[in-house]
Structures are given as structure tokens and as C-alpha cells.
Amino acid sequence: MPEKAHRILVVDDEESMREFLSILLRRDGYQVETAVDGAQAVACLRDGHFDLVISDVKMPRLDGFSLLEHVMARAPGTAVIMITAFSNTEQAVEAMKKGAYDYITKPFKNDEIRLIVQNALERMELRKENRQLKRELEQRFSFGSIIGKSRPMQAVYDLIEKVAGSRVNILVTGESGTGKELVAKAIHFNSERRDQPFVAINCGAIPENLLESELFGHEKGSFTGAVAQKAGLFEVADGGTLFLDEIAELPAMMQVKLLRVLQERELRRVGGTRTLPVDVRLVAATNKDLNRLVSCGQFREDLFYRLNVIQLALPALRERREDIPLLVEHFLGKYSPTVSLTLADGVLRRLLDYGWPGNIRELENTIERCVVLCGDGAITVDSLPGHIRTGADPVEAPMQDLPEEGLDLDNYLGNIEKSILLKALDRTGGIRKRAAELLGISFRSIRYRLAKYGLEVGEEE
Template identity: 55%
Template sequence: MKARVLVVDDELSMREFLTILLEMEGYQALSAANAEQALKLLSDDLFDLIISDVQMPGLNGIELLARVKAMSPDTAVLMMTAFSAAEQAVEAMKLGAYDYIAKPFKVDEIKVLIRNALEKTTLKRENTVLKQTVLQRDSFYGIIGSSPRMREIFSLIQKVAPSSSSVMILGESGTGKELVARAIHNCSPRSKKTFVAVNCGAIPESLMESELFGHKKGAFTGAVGDRPGLFEQAEGGTLFLDEIGELPLLMQTKLLRVLQEREFRRVGGTQVHKCDVRILTASNRDLQGQVKEGTFREDLFYRINVVQIMLPPLRERIEDIPQLLESFFKKFTSAQPTGEIITPTALKALMNHSFPGNIRELENIVERSLILDSTCILEKNLPANIFSGKSYSASGGVEIPEEGLALEPLLEDLEKQYLLKALERTHGAKKKAAELLGMSFRSFRYRLAKFGLDSGDE
């Protein structure tokens, strides 16, 4: 679509000149003889750029600028005047003018200003649309979810991605820390370069230095040739160090030096290699606790913890479970769902489960269920632990009467009794009751609401 530009000037000759110039440059141009006319047009239509004179009868250009920014913040405004007034220029820029040009001006000069202003406006609007799209959809670079917690994560990823600052991603096992790291890389200016991921706990301590920094031929037994390390492989891109808390203290020291100096040597080598690598780390451990215990270097912790992203466990965003189920269903069946992918009773059971293994556990449950029945996730195909909580066990075993029993109402009644007992024990303090049952406050409130027991207070 053609960019829309509004020219505001009380001089007819200037309006006609700029209108013709804009149309010759391929823009759609309208004009107004004063600020009042311009505001009326702006109230009915959207403009990418407004070129306004400062000195006009009635509302002047500065007052018009303030009104425009209040009505349409993304519209760029270019001010022009026949009077050289530094005070007005400063005031206009403070109010949000894109730029300021004095009459008479050169045609080539104003062409450049117009082009640059429109490019900035277009980029700003595209970014706004992108952010709105991200917050409205159910996935972001492979991360599934539309709950408030996940929308906050998506927004944070967008904010940190453009920089080269280190990011630490924390969360329980199975919450999707590597997916977040990949999303940061894919959103960043480094997206066309390599993303390298390594699990620090999966590499033997004796090989860790060689893995990270590479080695020269003959550096140790088995080094039959030169080999680049992960830092070299990730040059210009992103290196993701998963389970950073597993890194031995000696390697922590060497990693810290590389992060500070931005250079390293291969094992057995003398040549210094410069590196341009963004470091992302992840852990399911309490790294600050490790710092206090002396098993993790404090200076390294602060070096890699410039920005921190805390991923919520699945039990604290249960509203995302239906979307995750649909995604995993598509993954394991390679087909678009045409009907019900899970029975109501099976979904209810999953929504009530605490998911100690988080998203990875849910994915395994879906895969198992679809192996047993490829068309729908059925309650009978769910693992037994979905229906048995850790805090309850029958010491003498369980008995099923000859006539059978209705398991679901029995489990619901048991769950309700535990909720009420916890509230009784804590004298109605819901947060304490949730802690007593080993669940999050959000999950506790969800279960209360299910039985109509939630009064809405704390």
C-alpha cells in the first residue's frame, strides 16, 4: 500500500508544491490549510506522516504536533518553518517530532527526510503488529501456550533477543528451557548464524575443556587431529550451556576468563582465538544456593545472570494443557485433528495432575496413549500415577467390590476431603493450605473453584 502523507500549511503554493512532490515520489498525499482541518482528517483516517508548518493562524504547528501524538502516536511528524527558531525546534523534538526543517529547503533534502521518516514509521508499526500477533497466538517459535505467564515469557524473549547480553533460563526439568534459548536466538540478529546446544552434565570432566575450546593434534591421547570446539562452531551465533550448574569448578574458572576476555586457546595450542558468541545458560538447580555452598563461582554467576527468565512448571499454567495436547497429537499422528482428541474424563484427569515431569511428561503420556489408540486420548490409556497422588496410599491395599465402583466420583470426593482438611488445618489460609498439599496457589485455587469452594479471598 502507498504511504499516506498529510501536508498542513496555510500557504496554498506550499501545499500544492509538496502534494505534487509526494505524488511524484509514489506516496498518497492530502492537504489541509490549517491545524483544525488536519485534526478532522486525522480523526477519520490514518496517516503515516504529517508535514506541518509551525506558524499558522489558529492552532500553530506545535499545538498540532501535541494533538497528533495524543491521537496517533505512531504517525511521524515533520515540522517546517520560515523562521529560524532554535527554541521551537527543541520544543518540537521534545513533543515527538521526527525532525525539523527550515524554509526555504532543498528538494533533495526534504525527499530524504520524508523517506527516512516513513521507513521509521513502517518499522515501528510492523513491530507493533508483530508483538500483538505474538501475544494473540498460541505458540511462539515452537513454545506452546497462551496463558498470562507464557505471554509474559514471549514478551520478555522479544525484549532480550536483540542484544548480546547473557541470559539465564531457570525452571524445573521438562519446562522447555532449550526451546526458550532457541527462540531467543531465532529472534536475534544472530539468527542466521549457528545455534549450538550442549548439556554440561553429559560431558565427562576430562573432556569438557576440549569440547568447549577444541584441541590441537597430539594434545592428549586420542587427539589424532586438530578439532574446533563449541565456541568456534558457534562463532557469530549462540552457545547454549544447559545444566550449567553441573560444570566443574576448574571449568567455571576457564569459562569465566573466556567470557571476560572474549578469547581462548585450544587445548595444546598457543594461538589465541577471538570469539564473538552469545552465551545462554540454563539450570534446574538452585544456583544461588550453590554459590553459598562454594560449588559455583559467584563472579561467573553474575556474569551469566545479566537477564533471568524463570519458566513456570506446567502445574502453574494448566490452562495451556489443551493447546499442548493438540500440538502433541499432531506430532504423533501427523494429521490435523478432525474430531475430539481427548475424552472429557481424560482431560479432567490431566488437568488435575501435578506433572512433576512437566511438559516432557505430558508429551510422553500423549505418545503412550496414541500408541494404544491412534484416534483419541482415552482415560483407560493414561498411566496409573495420573489417578494416584503421592500423599495418599492405602496401607492395606485396595479392594474393588464384585459389582465394581465409580472411580471418578470416588477420586473427586477424596480430593475434596483433602482440600477441606488442608483449609481446616490452616484456619482458611489458602496459600498455607496449598503449601501443605505441595501445590501452587494457582493450582489450589483451580481445584477449589472446581468444587465451588473458592470464595475469591486469599
């Protein structure tokens, strides 16, 4: 007997036939309904789903063939078996052509009809499974090393596929930690340039006076310290992709120079006279609102348009929470490759509820920390950083107004500093070096500040 009874509709104007089939099929565990002609059958089909229709051919009002056409058009998930009292090869062929599963002639043996029904239903199930599989294949769970099955991520995958083959410049935007660099690499490795270099440079991390030589190279002796000729990253990336990260940090002077290179597709090294051809695909990234920087004059509009031929906007993690379980599983596998860790009750709920201002990077760091703290058991709620456990905002909203009675500024700021230090330590699992990075201060500085508040809680690293 099938696990969930299949629903069968028996359509025949002859009452004895309806009764006979009903009894036979019910005995096999199917749910059977009957209709006296095609028109009544259409009404039944409108009211509910049937897995199979067994229909006579000759019937008043709507005949079997019209019913078959109706089912094929309106209920393609329903199989149809035609039965007739008059054996007729042409009709049989027509029935099969129109999509019937089988065509049988009366009289038939009990076992014969039972077997045909069983086969028809099995084939229907198989088709349903295939459709389901196809849907799952269409819905991708990852693209290269990018994980995510949510709609916004499907759109990102589609766009990467569409643009990767072309040479157009791409601007990847999104909050910090949303995967901009990952996407830049995916674009490169899905393009024809995949066998050529992928070169990344963080425009905000290089001192302004060195940036030009870093990008375009220099000739020997062109400035103090230029002891040898050096190729710039544009040359290193020749034929490949150059990823300009944090493009909003590009100083005004360099914006002009970059624009010229993009327009002329050639460059000159610092201190050089020769022009060199440029064959580089540019992908730029920013977590800033470049439109706003353009309108307040901090970023050149002409350069913006050159870089922003296609914009790939990455969603924040809180806008695609349905990807969190998938990402958690991915990072658990990454940080605990040999032991399969489980999540204790309540952990996933908290991970789903939290706002993730640091996006996937923050989720990744959190899972890494939990793996370290939990060893080889389950990830417990207690191993989560405090602010994720309690759902509190990691940084308190600053006070709006000075209280009437005034305040002790040093004490007030000290309390804020102390609480932020603790939160940073919490988030980095007590690793002071990483907490310092998180707060943009030096290791010396965090050590000093922790000592000042008597917070010697970090472990030595």
C-alpha cells in the first residue's frame, strides 16, 4: 500500500464499471472518486488534485479525449489511462499522442488494470522527483566558494555569470564583510582571463606617495629609494584582473591618473617615457556610498562612471538570514574538518536573530571562536559572544544630551571605553591582538588600556 494514498478519479457513464473499478482500487489502498462523464470529471479536478484519471472514451457531454486534453493542459501532474469497449488502433495511437499513459480495451483482467495503475503512478512519482531535482539544481547553494541559496544571492550568481565573460569594469558594493573580494575572485575565475593573474590592491592601505609607483611601476632612479626598475600592478596583472579594493580611499591625484589609464588603455611608469599598453580587467570594491562621495566632490564623477559600468551590490547578511544555517554549516566544516560538531538547542535561534553588523566575516569569526571553545562536543549557547547570546547591540547608542546636572566626562568615557574593550575581547575570544585590530588600535595601546581598567583577561598570544 502506498505511504500516502494516491487519489484516483474513475470516469465512466456506466455505473457497473465505476463500481467495479472503485472496489478493486480501494482494496489496493487508493482513494477513489468517480464521475459520470467528462464534464463532472472536470469539476472534480477543479476541486482537488488527482494523481491518476481512468477514463472511458465514449461519454455524453464531454468525451474521454476532451477530458484527456483538459488534464494535459490544466493538470500536467496527473496521469491518464483511457479505457474503451471498442478496440481501435487509431484511437489508441491518438490517445498516446495526446499524452495518455496507456489505453486499454474492455474487458480486462483485474490484475492487468492493477498493474497498469501501479506503473502509471510510479512513473508520475518519478517525474515529480525529477522536477524537484531540477528545481534544486536551478537553485544553487553556492557559486565557487561563495555560499548562499537566498534569492539575492541567486541574483548575484546570475549577474557574475553574465558579466564575467565580458571585459567591462565592475564595481562591487556592500557593507564590510559581505564577500566583495570573494565575488571579485569569482568574476575572475569565471572569465576567460582565469589562467592569467588576479592581483588585488587595497587602495586605503598604501601610503599616498607610494600608490602611483605601486600601480604603474617606476624606472630606476625616478625618486629617492627607486633603486631598481619596478613593474606596477597593472603590468603584473597584464591579461588578467586587477582588483582595486576600497576604491573610495583613492586620493584625488590618483583618481586623475587612474582615469587617464582607463581612457587611454596605456600607462607610463613613474619617471618613464615609454608608454606601455594596458590589458587589464578592473574590478573595484567599496563599502562606501560612492554616489554620495561623488555628489559631495570627494570622488571624481568621470572615474565613477568608468568603474561603475556594472554594479554588483552584495546584500547584508541580515537581509538574507535564510543563508545563515548554510553558512554556519560551511564554517563548522572549515574550522572543524575532522569532528562533526552539532549546535546545542537555542544556538541557531540566536545566530538567526542577531543583526550581524560585520556580516559574514563576523559570522565566520564567531563560528571559529565557538569551535575553539567547544572542542569536540556541541556548540553551546554559552560559547557565543555575550552580545550575540543576549541579542544586545554591541555598542550602546551614544548619549543624546548632556544631563541637567552635568557629568564626570573622564568617568563617563572610561565606562564606554571599558565596555567596548570587553565586547571586543568577547568577540575575539579573548585574543588581545585581534581585539586591537577590531578597534583600530595598536597592541601596545590595548595592553595599556586593559591594564588601566584592571582587565587583564586576555590570554597571551
